Amino acid sequence: MLFVWKRLLSERVTAYLVSFAAGILLATAFFDLLPEAAEGGIEIAHVFLLTFLGIVSFFFLERFVLWFHHHDELHGTKPSAILILFGDALHNFIDGVAIAAAYLTNPSLGLATTMAIAAHEAPAEIADLSILISGGIKKSRALFFNFLSGLTSLAGAILGLFFLKSLEGLLPLALAFTAGMFIYIACADLIPDLHKEFKRQKSWAQSIPFILGILATWTMVKLLEG
Numbered sequence: 746m747l748f749v750w751k752r753l754l755s756e757r758v759t760a761y762l763v764s765f766a767a768g769i770l771l772a773t774a775f776f777d778l779l780p781e782a783a784e785g786g787i788e789i790a791h792v793f794l795l796t797f798l799g800i801v802s803f804f805f806l807e808r809f810v811l812w813f814h815h816h817d818e819l820h821g822t823k824p825s826a827i828l829i830l831f832g833d834a835l836h837n838f839i840d841g842v843a844i845a846a847a848y849l850t851n852p853s854l855g856l857a858t859t860m861a862i863a864a865h866e867a868p869a870e871i872a873d874l875s876i877l878i879s880g881g882i883k884k885s886r887a888l889f890f891n892f893l894s895g896l897t898s899l900a901g902a903i904l905g906l907f908f909l910k911s912l913e914g915l916l917p918l919a920l921a922f923t924a925g926m927f928i929y930i931a932c933a934d935l936i937p938d939l940h941k942e943f944k945r946q947k948s949w950a951q952s953i954p955f956i957l958g959i960l961a962t963w964t965m966v967k968l969l970e971g
Contacts, residue, residue: 761950764951766872768954770935778836779792782795783917785916785917824880825876833869835923836923864965
């Protein structure tokens with residue numbers, strides 16, 4: 746298993762996984778998060794507003810990260826690696842609340858929801874790791890940071906058990922905001938890097954993982970809806 750992970754996260758393969766990650770982030774935003782936010786009982790105008798705020802907030806967060814680069818030891822680490830940790834942590838927190846809500850409704854539903862979220866998150870977690878590693882973070886630290894961001898799902902589950910009624914109304918807003926985060930990371934950081942790589946390699950090879958990321962997310966969303 747360790748050998749497989751080393752091969753999967755090798756520098757050569759990571760470049761293609763970043764393309765895969767860009768497809769997953771965009772597809773997750775448009776096929777999963779935004780539809781769920783729209784079905785959460787808030788006005789569509791508010792969904793658009795929160796998505797817009799997510800994009801704008803991450804623009805300023807990236808500016809802050811870039812400024813921090815010049816005053817700290819983060820030289821060599823791309824802003825996308827920092828941004829994905831924030832976005833993924835919030836997304837995992839929402840998943841944790843959703844799992845808690847399902848268990849409170851019915852234990853069988855809770856188990857099914859946990860399995861569905863785990864299946865849905867598997868390709869996304871691989872994509873997140875590739876973004877961290879391509880962003881200049883060592884593999885061991887990337888695994889550790891990814892593990893830490895995953896712990897927010899546990900925090901969401903615990904808080905959901907005790908404060909579900911208070912959190913339920915905020916979930917659609919958080920989903921729309923997270924969608925804006927993912928759109929920004931994909932369009933402002935990952936896709937421009939792919940275009941630069943295309944100029945160097947003069948190859949369409951990286952377009953295939955991008956499309957596969959979109960198709961994988963769309964397929965998973967449709968299967969879970971069924």
